[in-house]
Amino acid sequence: MKIRRIQPQDRPGLKTLLHAQSHFRPEEIRVALELIDIALAQPGEEDYMILCAEGGDGTVQGYICFGKAPLTEAVYDIYWIVVHPAYWGQGTGSSLLRQAEDEMARRQARLLLIETSSTFPYDLARAFYGKHGYREQARVLDYYRPEDHKIIYGKKLR
Numbered sequence: 001m002k003i004r005r006i007q008p009q010d011r012p013g014l015k016t017l018l019h020a021q022s023h024f025r026p027e028e029i030r031v032a033l034e035l036i037d038i039a040l041a042q043p044g045e046e047d048y049m050i051l052c053a054e055g056g057d058g059t060v061q062g063y064i065c066f067g068k069a070p071l072t073e074a075v076y077d078i079y080w081i082v083v084h085p086a087y088w089g090q091g092t093g094s095s096l097l098r099q100a101e102d103e104m105a106r107r108q109a110r111l112l113l114i115e116t117s118s119t120f121p122y123d124l125a126r127a128f129y130g131k132h133g134y135r136e137q138a139r140v141l142d143y144y145r146p147e148d149h150k151i152i153y154g155k156k157l158r
């Protein structure tokens with residue numbers, strides 16, 4: 001498996017892997033695809049950068065999308081990290097996150113933020129962030145829906 005920048009031919013595979021996430025709602029998939037299209041249209045831009053994990057057979061197993069938070073001094077948002085369920089728990093997400101963190105560190109990132117839901121389908125994602133040193137910074141109650149809180153995780157790089 002190798003981690004590399006997104007290429008235009010990745011789009012169909014990325015769409016497939018988003019649809020394979022049974023807990024993603026249609027509007028979440030739509031927004032994720034919009035960011036993929038922006039990243040493809042503006043390669044090298046700081047706003048939305050995407051790294052893909054490619055298996056030995058050329059399949060895209062997962063991706064991470066991140067970018068500089070506008071109007072901040074060196075804060076970066078990680079917008080999405082998604083691995084196809086067929087490859088969960090095999091280290092793909094960790095490789096993507098580590099490589100993205102290296103890239104953000106090269107850009108002098110000071111603080112990394114990730115937002116996620118408090119609900120059950122995101123238990124594994126929250127455990128994953130905790131394992132990688134992200135700590136809860138804030139919680140907005142009933143943000144996505146009643147009883148579905150937004151949790152903001154952060155990790156200081158410097």
Ligand SMILES: CC(C)(COP(=O)(O)OP(=O)(O)OC[C@H]1O[C@@H](n2cnc3c(N)ncnc32)[C@H](O)[C@@H]1OP(=O)(O)O)[C@@H](O)C(=O)NCCC(=O)NCCS
Pocket residue numbers: 021080081082083084087088089090091092093094095115116117121122124125127128131
């Ligand atoms: C969160 C996610 C990206 C992690 O990717 P991954 O490739 O499974 O993660 P890794 O194999 O590198 O790391 C596994 C660790 O993450 C957690 N984890 C996440 N999903 C897991 C799974 N299905 N099985 C086992 N562990 C899982 C555990 O803490 C595990 O730690 P451990 O190995 O010490 O037990 C992946 O589960 C995923 O795509 N989830 C659905 C998409 C999603 O909800 N993304 C978050 C949007 S905010």
